[in-house]
Amino acid sequence: MRNWGGLLFSALQNFFWFRRDLRLHDNTGLYHALQAGHVQGIFIFDTEILSSLPERADARVTFIHDAISALKEKLESLGASLIVRYGDPLKIWPAILDEHDVQAVFTNRDFEPYANARDNAVAELLQQSKVAFHTFKDHVMFEKDAVLKDDGKPYTVFTPYSRKWVARLGSKIQETPLGPQPFYLQSFPSEDHLQRFEPSKPLPMPSLADMGFERSALVFPPAQVGQQLIKNYGQTRDLPAVQGTSGLGVHFRFGTISIREKARKAISLSPVFLNELIWRDFYSQILAHFPTVVNHPFKPQYDRIPWRDAPEDFQKWCEGKTGYPIVDAGMRELMHTGFMHNRVRMITASFLTKHLLIDWRLGEAWFAQNLLDFDLASNNGGWQWAAGCGTDAAPYFRIFNPAEQTKKFDKDHQYIRRWVPEFGTAAYPPPMVDHAFARARCLDTYKRALADG
Numbered sequence: 001m002r003n004w005g006g007l008l009f010s011a012l013q014n015f016f017w018f019r020r021d022l023r024l025h026d027n028t029g030l031y032h033a034l035q036a037g038h039v040q041g042i043f044i045f046d047t048e049i050l051s052s053l054p055e056r057a058d059a060r061v062t063f064i065h066d067a068i069s070a071l072k073e074k075l076e077s078l079g080a081s082l083i084v085r086y087g088d089p090l091k092i093w094p095a096i097l098d099e100h101d102v103q104a105v106f107t108n109r110d111f112e113p114y115a116n117a118r119d120n121a122v123a124e125l126l127q128q129s130k131v132a133f134h135t136f137k138d139h140v141m142f143e144k145d146a147v148l149k150d151d152g153k154p155y156t157v158f159t160p161y162s163r164k165w166v167a168r169l170g171s172k173i174q175e176t177p178l179g180p181q182p183f184y185l186q187s188f189p190s191e192d193h194l195q196r197f198e199p200s201k202p203l204p205m206p207s208l209a210d211m212g213f214e215r216s217a218l219v220f221p222p223a224q225v226g227q228q229l230i231k232n233y234g235q236t237r238d239l240p241a242v243q244g245t246s247g248l249g250v251h252f253r254f255g256t257i258s259i260r261e262k263a264r265k266a267i268s269l270s271p272v273f274l275n276e277l278i279w280r281d282f283y284s285q286i287l288a289h290f291p292t293v294v295n296h297p298f299k300p301q302y303d304r305i306p307w308r309d310a311p312e313d314f315q316k317w318c319e320g321k322t323g324y325p326i327v328d329a330g331m332r333e334l335m336h337t338g339f340m341h342n343r344v345r346m347i348t349a350s351f352l353t354k355h356l357l358i359d360w361r362l363g364e365a366w367f368a369q370n371l372l373d374f375d376l377a378s379n380n381g382g383w384q385w386a387a388g389c390g391t392d393a394a395p396y397f398r399i400f401n402p403a404e405q406t407k408k409f410d411k412d413h414q415y416i417r418r419w420v421p422e423f424g425t426a427a428y429p430p431p432m433v434d435h436a437f438a439r440a441r442c443l444d445t446y447k448r449a450l451a452d453g
């Protein structure tokens with residue numbers, strides 16, 4: 001037992017395992033760990049994930065490294081520290097159990113198939129050592145079974161899901177320090193308990209180079225957005241030339257911000273912004289209920305589409321050299337910034353799958369490799385939506401016309417000129433495929449494939 005701050009604690013330690021929740025503030029699992037006693041934080045740079053990344057200067061790794069360094073610094077300012085390891089969690093945890101008297105491990109849940117399998121294996125090995133494994137909902141507002149149809153089945157169409165989601169939000173109101181709040185928006189403040197972190201000397205942390213990575217030169221978007229932007233979101237969110245969306249995707253992805261805080265803001269400032277947060281929950285529950293979407297279309301008959309094997313065309317799309325300026329602008333924005341505006345994600349994804357008839361899985365993988373805010377559930381959902389094979393009720397024969405999209409959303413070509421400076425000069429290539437031809441080919445191919453069988 002130790003006497004610390006007037007309180008007696010046993011030497012047994014509770015661990016909090018940071019993953020997609022890289023913050024101290026309003027972190028559900030961390031809050032519960034700190035409520036339970038003194039806590040040692042840990043983060044594992046997971047070799048299972050890192051070894052699949054082809055780019056040494058992967059911006060996501062730099063982002064995480066920065067976020068972990070900031071967490072560690074903050075903990076050190078409190079006289080605590082963070083254990084940071086690099087390796088396979090299934091090997092790291094047994095080593096931690098050897099080095100420490102671990103009583104319980106607290107963490108927030110993840111829903112991706114790899115994370116589920118890893119967590120099941122970790123839970124098992126902890127159980128063998130009689131160490132409790134406590135997991136919490138933190139990453140989304142509602143987990144997969146919280147918003148279900150009246151018959152108990154998952155929703156597969158967004159609009160009724162979103163109605164139930166909103167109704168569920170208001171179903172349980174309780175008093176909080178911020179006044180009456182829907183239960184699901186309650187905060188988990190950890191500030192009062194921060195002194196409960198295990199006292200420790202600063203600990204070493206692997207550098208990017210130690211893990212075989214380099215620092216990315218990308219500039220990361222701030223974690224804060226002005227109220228005005230959220231207020232105007234409904235008017236500006238579709239215009240790629242203006243800063244009309246939050247840019248928070250990467251922060252939601254790695255949990256450097258709290259979804260509950262942003263949802264609270266959205267409720268008071270913009271129902272349109274709230275709707276986008278609901279899309280995020282929607283795709284997360286689709287992935288959790290239907291994990292086969294990772295490799296297969298949600299609507300299985302779409303696996304019959306004979307996608308074109310056209311590596312040169314795919315390359316032109318990746319490089320932003322299709323001769324369709326709005327498509328090229330989006331693809332180049334992605335390459336230069338790790339971001340692409342949502343409207344343009346829809347246009348470029350539609351172009352690849354419908355104009356070029358190239359398998360959505362190739363486009364999905366390209367986005368996964370390059371998007372700073374890459375999230376398996378939302379990326380997969382967005383790609384299947386674009387290819388027409390996902391949960392969306394819209395028929396496949398709605399094909400985006402890039403010229404019409406440009407007229408509506410970038411009529412002065414401000415966005416196009418930013419990313420395609422040679423647009424309008426002889427240096428800019430002609431369209432790689434005629435729009436009318438591509439549209440007819442797509443309709444014919446989809447129709448035949450879906451009629452078969």
Ligand SMILES: Cc1cc2nc3c(=O)[nH]c(=O)nc-3n(C[C@H](O)[C@H](O)[C@H](O)COP(=O)(O)OP(=O)(O)OC[C@H]3O[C@@H](n4cnc5c(N)ncnc54)[C@H](O)[C@@H]3O)c2cc1C
Nearest residue numbers: 245246247248249276279280342345373374375378379382
């Ligand atoms: C083909 C395609 C691929 C996509 N890939 C991803 C991805 O890998 N990761 C990702 O987070 N989003 C993805 N999206 C959804 C959307 O484009 C991004 O969330 C958004 O552009 C991120 O920019 P922002 O943070 O400024 O968003 P804002 O417009 O400010 O929206 C706020 C937040 O709401 C959520 N959100 C907004 N739109 C959607 C949506 N349609 N689906 C799910 N969540 C949404 C995101 O968390 C976003 O950060 C994809 C969309 C398409 C069409």
